[in-house]
Amino acid sequence: MGPKPGGLRIGIAGAGMGGLAAGIALTLAGHRVTICDRFDAPRPVGSGLVLQPVGQRVLSWLGCGAAARALGSPVRVLHGVEARTGAGTLNVRYDRAGAGLHGLGMHRASLFHVLHERLVSLGVTVLPSAEVTGRAGQSLTLADGRCLGPFDLIVDALGAHSPLTPLRSRILPYGALWTTLRWPETALPDDRLTQRYVAAHRMVGVLPIGRMPDDPQPLAAFFWSLKGAEYDDWQRQGLIPWKSEILSIWPELSPFLAQITDPAQMVFARYAHGTLYRPYGEGIVHIGDAFHRASPQLGQGANMALLDALALARALDQAGPEDAPALYARIRRGHVAVFQTASRFLTPQYQSDSRAVAWFRDRIVAPLGRVPPMPRVMASIASGLIVPPLGGEPYRDGRPVPPVWAMDEGEGGW
Numbered sequence: 001m002g003p004k005p006g007g008l009r010i011g012i013a014g015a016g017m018g019g020l021a022a023g024i025a026l027t028l029a030g031h032r033v034t035i036c037d038r039f040d041a042p043r044p045v046g047s048g049l050v051l052q053p054v055g056q057r058v059l060s061w062l063g064c065g066a067a068a069r070a071l072g073s074p075v076r077v078l079h080g081v082e083a084r085t086g087a088g089t090l091n092v093r094y095d096r097a098g099a100g101l102h103g104l105g106m107h108r109a110s111l112f113h114v115l116h117e118r119l120v121s122l123g124v125t126v127l128p129s130a131e132v133t134g135r136a137g138q139s140l141t142l143a144d145g146r147c148l149g150p151f152d153l154i155v156d157a158l159g160a161h162s163p164l165t166p167l168r169s170r171i172l173p174y175g176a177l178w179t180t181l182r183w184p185e186t187a188l189p190d191d192r193l194t195q196r197y198v199a200a201h202r203m204v205g206v207l208p209i210g211r212m213p214d215d216p217q218p219l220a221a222f223f224w225s226l227k228g229a230e231y232d233d234w235q236r237q238g239l240i241p242w243k244s245e246i247l248s249i250w251p252e253l254s255p256f257l258a259q260i261t262d263p264a265q266m267v268f269a270r271y272a273h274g275t276l277y278r279p280y281g282e283g284i285v286h287i288g289d290a291f292h293r294a295s296p297q298l299g300q301g302a303n304m305a306l307l308d309a310l311a312l313a314r315a316l317d318q319a320g321p322e323d324a325p326a327l328y329a330r331i332r333r334g335h336v337a338v339f340q341t342a343s344r345f346l347t348p349q350y351q352s353d354s355r356a357v358a359w360f361r362d363r364i365v366a367p368l369g370r371v372p373p374m375p376r377v378m379a380s381i382a383s384g385l386i387v388p389p390l391g392g393e394p395y396r397d398g399r400p401v402p403p404v405w406a407m408d409e410g411e412g413g414w
Contacts, residue, residue: 008153019158020115034125037130047209047223048180048207048219050103051103062118072110073191074191075193076093076192080195082196087362097383105207138151140154157290172272173353174225176296178221178266180209180219180220180221186252192208198249202245332390334388
């Protein structure tokens with residue numbers, strides 16, 4: 001689909017998941033899109049993620065669903081156990097929210113590949129080595145002194161450290177060490193996220209994340225919760241005491257740990273929390289981590305960015321460039337608020353020094369989670385569907401816009 005008469009000239013800063021998805025959605029809507037990326041060639045950052053059912057539906061709408069499913073690994077259960085007591089702390093089955101629902105574990109590079117290939121097929125312009133440092137009116141200023149534009153609308157998809165966003169988030173005490181490993185011969189089920197906890201100050205987990213585009217080897221994302229203030233000590237102490245601690249918590253992880261031979265294999269991710277109440281300004285909108293940031297406990301990061309991209313395209317379908325940013329904010333406000341609130345509540349239950357919070361999680365929250373209708377509620381939260389993801393959408397031609405979770409499974413199409 002080419003630009004439609006009257007389509008806007010849109011500049012997207014950032015070629016991460018949100019930027020690529022926005023480029024696809026806006027191009028499908030008939031706009032003329034240019035994407036700026038600071039790398040010589042666009043590339044992903046990070047290890048694994050879970051695409052929740054709502055994110056999978058957005059990918060299908062973008063025309064990427066089948067390609068993503070071919071590279072991802074179905075995740076049907078989220079399961080966690082208190083290591084010392086063996087008590088079940090987390091047990092979320094996606095199908096409790098709807099028959100056939102499941103998460104999709106993916107390597108970030110695989111999801112990036114799927115989105116990038118779709119973008120290229122649509123002929124979208126991606127400018128490499130174009131590091132955005134600011135804006136001058138409706139133009140983007142670059143680190144090398146160039147100025148790109150003007151654009152009818154600027155989309156800030158530069159993530160947590162965007163120079164374009166006014167968001168100032170709160171850094172959380174805990175982050176996590178992440179790496180990607182081969183999925184070994186193991187008794188661990190390959191259709192679930194599996195975790196072990198010691199109170200709330202220790203957490204280790206394994207997530208099946210499918211395969212890379214050019215390699216059939218199944219992969220796993222391995223992670224270990226760690227305080228930001230303890231990261232330097234972790235690097236100095238070496239792997240032996242760290243592996244010994246993990247094996248004392250979860251001996252079955254031995255074939256995973258055997259693949260970690262250098263601390264440099266582990267990447268430390270710092271987490272933050274914050275939300276822009278007004279994710280737009282004159283001639284600019286913010287999506288993804290430039291709009292909202294949270295810890296990954298709910299597994300919603302990539303899904304929220306995908307939804308932001310779709311919401312922006314739909315807002316521009318309903319209103320002109322002057323009114324669409326406010327409509328975009330209204331479309332996304334309720335869903336973002338619910339999940340940011342849930343993240344604030346749940347994160348300390350799995351990443352904190354509070355023994356009282358861990359006791360509350362194990363003795364109150366976990367038992368309640370087994371009492372109907374809580375299994376369905378928890379599955380709906382994990383799926384991203386506890387509230388309408390695009391809940392502020394207006395009516396069009398007297399009919400409501402079809403909700404994203406009820407879309408036809410067919411690929412693509414506006």
